[in-house]
Amino acid sequence: xxxTLTSREFNHDTSGxxxxxxxxxxxxxxxxxxxxxxxxxxxxxxxTGGHMSLAEALAQPDTDFDFDPPxxxxxxxxxxxxx
Numbered sequence: 001x002x003x004t005l006t007s008r009e010f011n012h013d014t015s016g017x018x019x020x021x022x023x024x025x026x027x028x029x030x031x032x033x034x035x036x037x038x039x040x041x042x043x044x045x046x047x048t049g050g051h052m053s054l055a056e057a058l059a060q061p062d063t064d065f066d067f068d069p070p071x072x073x074x075x076x077x078x079x080x081x082x083x
Contacts, residue, residue, distance in 0.1 A: 004029060010038075 003020040004027045010017050017038055020026050026038040041060075045052065 002027065004034075007035070 001024040003017075003024065005013075005017055005020075007028055007030050010026075010028045017026050017028075021038045021040050021043075025043070027034045028036040028038060030036075039047070
């Protein structure tokens with residue numbers, strides 16, 4: 001199901017637009033012409049082949065994860081083996 005909203009309608013009822021996006025794309029018009037499309041992340045990933053860059057993943061709202069990489073013992077440099 002496709003929903004079309006004016007920019008004004010979208011601004012006044014963003015939560016309604018997000019609910020409508022769970023049923024299908026939401027076209028947002030600007031002066032009567034389609035200007036934007038609101039999709040769920042699942043639909044977006046399906047359309048893009050499921051590939052998301054690290055930058056895109058980190059830019060997602062409400063992204064919360066722990067990242068504690070192990071420390072490299074003895075530093076990252078080692079003596080060259082010239083033999």
